[in-house]
Amino acid sequence: MARVYNFSAGPATLPETVLRQAQAEMLDWNGVGASIVELSHRGAEFMGVAAQAEADLRRLLSVPDDYAVLFMAGGATTQQALLALNFAAPGQTADYVVSGHWGKTAIRQVKPYVDVHVAADGEPGGFRHIPPREAWSLSEGAAYVHITANETIHGVEYRGTPQVDTAPLFADFSSSIASEPVDVSRYGLIYAGAQKNLGPVGISVVIVRRELLQRAGQPRADIFTYASHAARDSMLNTPPTWNWYLLGLTVKWMLDEGGVEEFARRNAAKSALVYGAIDASGGFYRNEVAPAARSRMNIPFFLPDDTLTARFVGESKAAGLLALKGHKSVGGLRASLYNALPLEGAQALVDFMRDFQQRNG
Amino acid sequence: MARVYNFSAGPATLPETVLRQAQAEMLDWNGVGASIVELSHRGAEFMGVAAQAEADLRRLLSVPDDYAVLFMAGGATTQQALLALNFAAPGQTADYVVSGHWGKTAIRQVKPYVDVHVAADGEPGGFRHIPPREAWSLSEGAAYVHITANETIHGVEYRGTPQVDTAPLFADFSSSIASEPVDVSRYGLIYAGAQKNLGPVGISVVIVRRELLQRAGQPRADIFTYASHAARDSMLNTPPTWNWYLLGLTVKWMLDEGGVEEFARRNAAKSALVYGAIDASGGFYRNEVAPAARSRMNIPFFLPDDTLTARFVGESKAAGLLALKGHKSVGGLRASLYNALPLEGAQALVDFMRDFQQRNG
Numbered sequence: 065m066a067r068v069y070n071f072s073a074g075p076a077t078l079p080e081t082v083l084r085q086a087q088a089e090m091l092d093w094n095g096v097g098a099s100i101v102e103l104s105h106r107g108a109e110f111m112g113v114a115a116q117a118e119a120d121l122r123r124l125l126s127v128p129d130d131y132a133v134l135f136m137a138g139g140a141t142t143q144q145a146l147l148a149l150n151f152a153a154p155g156q157t158a159d160y161v162v163s164g165h166w167g168k169t170a171i172r173q174v175k176p177y178v179d180v181h182v183a184a185d186g187e188p189g190g191f192r193h194i195p196p197r198e199a200w201s202l203s204e205g206a207a208y209v210h211i212t213a214n215e216t217i218h219g220v221e222y223r224g225t226p227q228v229d230t231a232p233l234f235a236d237f238s239s240s241i242a243s244e245p246v247d248v249s250r251y252g253l254i255y256a257g258a259q260k261n262l263g264p265v266g267i268s269v270v271i272v273r274r275e276l277l278q279r280a281g282q283p284r285a286d287i288f289t290y291a292s293h294a295a296r297d298s299m300l301n302t303p304p305t306w307n308w309y310l311l312g313l314t315v316k317w318m319l320d321e322g323g324v325e326e327f328a329r330r331n332a333a334k335s336a337l338v339y340g341a342i343d344a345s346g347g348f349y350r351n352e353v354a355p356a357a358r359s360r361m362n363i364p365f366f367l368p369d370d371t372l373t374a375r376f377v378g379e380s381k382a383a384g385l386l387a388l389k390g391h392k393s394v395g396g397l398r399a400s401l402y403n404a405l406p407l408e409g410a411q412a413l414v415d416f417m418r419d420f421q422q423r424n425g
Numbered sequence: 426m427a428r429v430y431n432f433s434a435g436p437a438t439l440p441e442t443v444l445r446q447a448q449a450e451m452l453d454w455n456g457v458g459a460s461i462v463e464l465s466h467r468g469a470e471f472m473g474v475a476a477q478a479e480a481d482l483r484r485l486l487s488v489p490d491d492y493a494v495l496f497m498a499g500g501a502t503t504q505q506a507l508l509a510l511n512f513a514a515p516g517q518t519a520d521y522v523v524s525g526h527w528g529k530t531a532i533r534q535v536k537p538y539v540d541v542h543v544a545a546d547g548e549p550g551g552f553r554h555i556p557p558r559e560a561w562s563l564s565e566g567a568a569y570v571h572i573t574a575n576e577t578i579h580g581v582e583y584r585g586t587p588q589v590d591t592a593p594l595f596a597d598f599s600s601s602i603a604s605e606p607v608d609v610s611r612y613g614l615i616y617a618g619a620q621k622n623l624g625p626v627g628i629s630v631v632i633v634r635r636e637l638l639q640r641a642g643q644p645r646a647d648i649f650t651y652a653s654h655a656a657r658d659s660m661l662n663t664p665p666t667w668n669w670y671l672l673g674l675t676v677k678w679m680l681d682e683g684g685v686e687e688f689a690r691r692n693a694a695k696s697a698l699v700y701g702a703i704d705a706s707g708g709f710y711r712n713e714v715a716p717a718a719r720s721r722m723n724i725p726f727f728l729p730d731d732t733l734t735a736r737f738v739g740e741s742k743a744a745g746l747l748a749l750k751g752h753k754s755v756g757g758l759r760a761s762l763y764n765a766l767p768l769e770g771a772q773a774l775v776d777f778m779r780d781f782q783q784r785n786g
Binding site for chain 1: 427428429431433434435436437438439441444445447448451452453457458459460462463464465466467468498499500501502503505506533534535537538618620625626627628644645646647648649661662663664665666667668671745747748753
């Protein structure tokens with residue numbers, strides 16, 4: 065069938081031009097007579113692809129020179145464990161601000177390695193706010209302070225970077241990286257699984273201030289050591305080359321479209337459309353997040369009952385609006401509006417929402 | 426240009442039919458209006474792809490029911506570290522038989538976690554033999570015994586499974602999995618990066634006797650725990666879905682072609698062709714591995730001098746024979762003859778070798 069509008073929270077929609085290029089090159093990349101997925105990671109061809117992807121990502125995100133950019137296999141959960149192994153002494157305190165499901169996951173991964181201090185917790189408030197900075201209780205001597213820039217399930221997002229002076233600020237940007245300009249220098253480390261805004265699943269990006277790589281951390285395998293990956297330009301072992309290639313195509317597409325400033329405008333427009341439809345529905349659609357904390361990337365919303373929810377999921381899919389079912393832990397509906405989802409997709413969703421309400425409200 | 430014969434050691438050549446199917450489905454998988462790389466791993470579509478890949482792999486390798494099959498992001502090096510974390514108590518002895526570069530790598534990853542005992546070492550013999558079983562000095566109470574079934578760089582391969590009674594036998598099968606029938610029940614655990622015989626880079630397979638998953642191992646993050654991955658059908662976090670999908674297509678292709686018995690015949694024929702050309706060259710081409718240990722997958726070979734080697738690499742590439750340069754650590758040339766390399770590829774290489782010798786011998 066024709067391409068649909070895909071609201072999946074991740075793995076998520078990709079730019080059609082990127083998929084078309086990957087399709088055209090699938091059997092023969094750049095005239096070498098083989099697919100990029102069949103080429104050695106040590107050969108000049110892939111090394112060029114990898115270096116260009118890093119250069120483009122540095123440009124897209126305005127990464128300062130004193131930060132390393134790593135491309136690593138797997139998802140953000142692995143990085144969550146590696147943070148403690150690389151940057152905290154055994155049993156040292158690390159501060160975590162919990163604003164949703166993924167903040168809790170980050171804690172679960174490091175519990176064997178550090179003394180977790182929850183500096184603030186949004187759970188008593190149902191994860192409808194970002195815990196206000198002035199209410200955080202940061203520790204003396206913490207290895208780092210960890211936040212989740214955007215919560216994919218609960219739909220809450222930091223607007224702006226909190227000021228932290230006690231320790232380097234580490235942030236999970238999996239579901240909002242490259243969605244707007246960010247001052248990287250305010251962070252010690254930013255990590256993100258690529259499968260929302262940066263491209264395909266199976267690869268993660270870590271942006272880390274180089275001086276932090278000198279920390280001893282704790283005993284660990286070389287493959288778990290960021291400094292080793294940095295020293296080998298993310299080719300300590302065979303990297304996920306095809307995923308890296310597709311990430312590179314996606315980053316280049318974002319640059320060609322106008323960069324993060326342009327995507328900030330588009331994402332503001334898309335999310336304003338959907339929140340506007342929710343707020344104008346007279347309570348038929350509900351989003352429970354405090355307006356100041358509403359995510360531009362992931363919008364969970366609810367109908368009056370489960371029968372309507374199931375009907376909405378089925379009818380929207382039939383109308384070419386894919387993956388609007390909410391996460392199983394919170395139920396309801398969810399629209400993810402990542403960079404590759406066009407404004408027309410958000411408009412089509414809003415049109416459908418109004419029509420659905422007229423027929424069922 | 427036309428598709429070439431690709432002798433890369435990995436990432437390596439894939440079946441053209443697999444690439445053509447991935448190409449055809451790149452923008453629209455199975456009529457859903459989105460690529461498989463854009464679909465949620467929790468949706469029915471990808472869950473079906475994942476389950477079919479596991480069922481097909483179990484059939485291809487005749488995996489007994491009391492073994493779990495895990496699909497995990499990244500390569501074999503990560504698994505090497507996880508072996509110790511999951512199956513050895515802190516500081517417990519683990520026996521390693523070193524038959525080449527990758528056996529040494531396996532040790533480097535576990536040194537922080539276990540007391541490594543080198544039960545046998547092929548390095549004094551230049552890695553030209555598999556250390557004979559009767560000469561291994563296995564430990565009392567070892568957590569496991571580790572071997573490397575095929576050494577990609579040194580070109581030595583076990584022919585048959587060594588009998589080990591002291592502890593479960595763990596084997597790195599990255600570069601020879603599915604190349605011939607193997608009795609999985611003789612192993613406690615088999616692991617392999619997929620990028621040689623199983624499909625694309627960026628995903629690894631672990632086949633492990635379920636009872637071993639009850640071992641306590643040592644303190645570690647949940648994401649590093651095999652039992653957690655097994656309990657969640659390898660969806661503890663977002664898996665590398667596209668890589669898993671391409672692995673599934675490759676495994677199905679192997680079944681369609683006749684399974685591991687058929688590939689054992691093809692691989693014997695291909696490697697016999699190349700070793701035959703080397704041995705018939707009167708010393709112009711040299712392979713230094715003892716005949717009983719010669720790998721069917723990776724054939725390192727040498728010319729009389731570096732000038733000829735460079736000429737061979739350049740002229741063979743121009744003739745449509747890709748990636749014959751040897752690994753930098755040993756130099757010379759290397760031909761990798763994985764399952765997806767057709768007999769015609771090996772024949773074309775042998776024809777080129779004879780012609781090159783006539784012109785330069």
